[in-house]
Amino acid sequence: MSTLLEVSGLQMRFGGLLAVDGIEFHVDAGEVFAIIGPNGAGKTTVFNCVSGFYRPSAGRIDLDGQAIAGLPGHVIARRGVVRTFQNIRLFRSMTVVENLLVAQHAHLETNLLKGLFKVPSFRQAERRAMEQAAYWLDKVGLRAHANREAGNLSYGQQRRLEIARCMITEPKLLLLDEPAAGLNPHETHELDDLIRDLRKQHGVSVLLIEHDMSLVMAIADRILVMEHGRPIVTGVPAEVRADPRVIKAYLGEE
Ligand SMILES: Nc1ncnc2c1ncn2[C@@H]1O[C@H](COP(=O)(O)OP(=O)(O)OP(=O)(O)O)[C@@H](O)[C@H]1O
DSSP: OOEEEEEEEEEEEETTEEEEEEEEEEEETTOEEEEEOSTTSSHHHHHHHHTTSSOOSEEEEEETTEEOTTOOHHHHHHTTEEEOOSSOOOOTTSBHHHHHHHHHHTTSOOOHHHHHTTOHHHHHHHHHHHHHHHHHHHHTTOGGGTTSBGGGSOHHHHHHHHHHHHHTTOOSEEEEESTTTTOOHHHHHHHHHHHHHHHHHHOOEEEEEOSOHHHHHHHOSEEEEEETTEEEEEEOHHHHHHOHHHHHHHHOOO
């Protein structure tokens, strides 16, 4: 398997606080890789470094062998790394389908003049954008809600729309920040199926932060466990589950 994302020696300092230090991991093409750890362990900070929200204090982040650490978020997104947020960020007063059309805008080969004069290439791009939106609405089960305001969807539907909005840009790496937070067991089960499908049908790699252990253990190929900003162990779910250091980090000392 080829390596898609390689992170080494990652460090992030906020003033006197070393929030992340010595983080190393890689994500292979098509892999689901999870980062877990107690609250405040530094998981979101790692995400923010990978997605370009923070410039790391030290370390390397390579995508397909090219350095991306410190690049602006929109440049990293164009290279194929997109993310969802712990607190869902949709255009709440736009409709569901509009959210999917806007997401594609940055990736469409169109410009304002072409749009004004409706040249054929613009119309073609528009048609393709609609087709893609319809495809993703079906995929995440929101076709019947296409014209509803995104802010009026249920929590689980909003999470699925956020994932569709990412996937419609055809990313190489999808970062999911606590996608199961606030979902009921049925919705979590649907999310599990959706992530499996995205990997299988679309070959996307997934980097996941999640507190729902049953979801992580079910879908992650490998897991990095962090505590106090540092890695404690990386391994397949069975190894991680049985590791005394992980049990101690979660349950504390006897
Ligand atoms: N922008 C910031 N400025 C200062 N400190 C920060 C900043 N972002 C995060 N931190 C600190 O860095 C540490 C790691 O936080 P982070 O949010 O990455 O943890 P986490 O593992 O994602 O936690 P949770 O599971 O609660 O979301 C915490 O001590 C946090 O207070």
